Amino acid sequence: MLWVVGERYLSRRDVLRQGVFGAMALGAAGAVSGSVLSACSTSGTPSASGAKRFPVTPTTAPPEVAGSPYWLRGNFAPVTVETTATELSVTGSLPRELAGLYVRNGSNPLKGTSPHWFLGDGMVHGMAIEDGKALWYRNRYVQTGFLKNGGGLGSGAPGGASSLSNVSVGPHAGRLLSLGEVGAPFELDPSDLSTIGPVDFGGKLTGNFTAHPKLDPATGNLHAFGYNFTAPFLTYYVVDKAGNLTTVQDVDIPVATMMHDFAITDSDVIFMDLPVAFDLKKAVEMVSVPGSQAVPFEWKPSLGARLGVMPLGGPTSEIRWVDIDPCYVYHTVNAWREGSNIKLEVCRLDNTFTPPGTPSAATRRIWTIATGGDQLRFSEHILDVPPADLPTIDHRYRGRASTQSWLGEVTSTKGSLSFTGCQHLNTATGKLDRWIPDRGRTSGEWCFVPTGDAEGEGYAMAFVYDPGTNTSSLVVLDAQDVAAGPVAEVALPVRVPYGFHGSFVAA
Numbered sequence: 001m002l003w004v005v006g007e008r009y010l011s012r013r014d015v016l017r018q019g020v021f022g023a024m025a026l027g028a029a030g031a032v033s034g035s036v037l038s039a040c041s042t043s044g045t046p047s048a049s050g051a052k053r054f055p056v057t058p059t060t061a062p063p064e065v066a067g068s069p070y071w072l073r074g075n076f077a078p079v080t081v082e083t084t085a086t087e088l089s090v091t092g093s094l095p096r097e098l099a100g101l102y103v104r105n106g107s108n109p110l111k112g113t114s115p116h117w118f119l120g121d122g123m124v125h126g127m128a129i130e131d132g133k134a135l136w137y138r139n140r141y142v143q144t145g146f147l148k149n150g151g152g153l154g155s156g157a158p159g160g161a162s163s164l165s166n167v168s169v170g171p172h173a174g175r176l177l178s179l180g181e182v183g184a185p186f187e188l189d190p191s192d193l194s195t196i197g198p199v200d201f202g203g204k205l206t207g208n209f210t211a212h213p214k215l216d217p218a219t220g221n222l223h224a225f226g227y228n229f230t231a232p233f234l235t236y237y238v239v240d241k242a243g244n245l246t247t248v249q250d251v252d253i254p255v256a257t258m259m260h261d262f263a264i265t266d267s268d269v270i271f272m273d274l275p276v277a278f279d280l281k282k283a284v285e286m287v288s289v290p291g292s293q294a295v296p297f298e299w300k301p302s303l304g305a306r307l308g309v310m311p312l313g314g315p316t317s318e319i320r321w322v323d324i325d326p327c328y329v330y331h332t333v334n335a336w337r338e339g340s341n342i343k344l345e346v347c348r349l350d351n352t353f354t355p356p357g358t359p360s361a362a363t364r365r366i367w368t369i370a371t372g373g374d375q376l377r378f379s380e381h382i383l384d385v386p387p388a389d390l391p392t393i394d395h396r397y398r399g400r401a402s403t404q405s406w407l408g409e410v411t412s413t414k415g416s417l418s419f420t421g422c423q424h425l426n427t428a429t430g431k432l433d434r435w436i437p438d439r440g441r442t443s444g445e446w447c448f449v450p451t452g453d454a455e456g457e458g459y460a461m462a463f464v465y466d467p468g469t470n471t472s473s474l475v476v477l478d479a480q481d482v483a484a485g486p487v488a489e490v491a492l493p494v495r496v497p498y499g500f501h502g503s504f505v506a507a
Helices: 280-288
Strands: 041-044 084-086 090-092 100-107 122-130 133-141 168-172 175-179 186-188 195-198 222-227 234-239 245-251 268-273 276-278 297-299 305-311 320-324 328-338 341-349 362-370 377-382 388-392 404-413 416-426 431-435 447-450 458-466 471-478 486-491 502-506
Touching (some): 100 447, 268 328, 268 341, 305 362, 320 377, 362 388, 447 502
Parallel strands (some): 168 502
Antiparallel strands (some): 090 486, 100 122, 100 502, 168 175, 175 186, 186 195, 222 234, 234 245, 268 305, 276 297, 305 320, 341 362, 362 377, 388 404, 404 416, 458 471, 471 486
């Protein structure tokens, strides 16, 4: 196995939770940093000695270069044209089992600048695939209230249709939804990626709606949450398989913190209350001062950190909490039950939203929450893998025991931040399978598309950027042999900037 750190139990402690904070969901994608190997492709299992192959090394985010932050340079920079491209050339063979739309969301500031990578206007990039052919590529802005008022966050407080809607995109109940963490989801037309409009579920949604809802594969219900500027700071939602918002329950937490993701099992909801605090003064500046570079979040470990467990579907009044060391998790991989224990796999950071130059290690961990007894207990294992984030799994196993995941590897060097390739980890066998693109090309999140019955049987796909041509391509990998390289590449005439999360909508 890849687990190299033994079990460690943490005692409960009194945690200071004082002060009044709001919450502004901004759509985050976890720009983490660390080192990776330089090999073009690798595959292997841990050494017999058990020695760590990938030491945990804290690193720092890249500094500004000539006054330009990393999210406005290179392939982070926004594109200025909405493109429609057809007659796309394919190298290799697009699997005929892939029929549908691959679509991915990301931050693309209309004004050409933003105070943070997370704070640009939402733009979706999509490719339609059918019968071994790439039918078209399109990129379109999500037509939010903010975009219609000139883009960015300078036109009033976020909420409802006033949103960036830049984090994720995916299908549910016959609708394709663009999601941010501010305001409502937006419905898109999958035939051309145009915006249909905001979705408030018949007026039942009055707060924010997360960019990371979880679909229960057994019921078709979509479980979600939102965190808000004022109390109630956290609300839990269930949207049934027909698309109706059937559950709206407040979760009692004392202050608002930035809660980007959560997890479910087949019987539980797990919330992560972690110490990224809201700065009201900076938030007012951000939305009221034209051109402001204020970011309204700060790392505040004095708030403590804890995990909350409640029954799937509620009631929220039955939530129980266990304290953990301060850290931050932008993305969970999956969670499942093993008897009275909950296993939760996460991409963990030491900290985030810290002053420039603050080191932070990025590690993959499996957390165990023991639910038997009067109090919850916490323990963890660290996985011996290179730094990576933006995880995806075989979503048929959401909330169930799973062994496979695909992530974007991340590396940071002076003045740059890159998503270097695809990492496939099988925790049952301990095998780590990696594809690092050649010619200095880089990727991002990888989307898994199942085509067979077994877990992980299918393909992984992502947009890959080539700095030599300043264009991108859609790369398709065999999900069980990513080190072998692409089975197909679809060349694009344009560049697709680094983004956040996507999905495949089957035809």
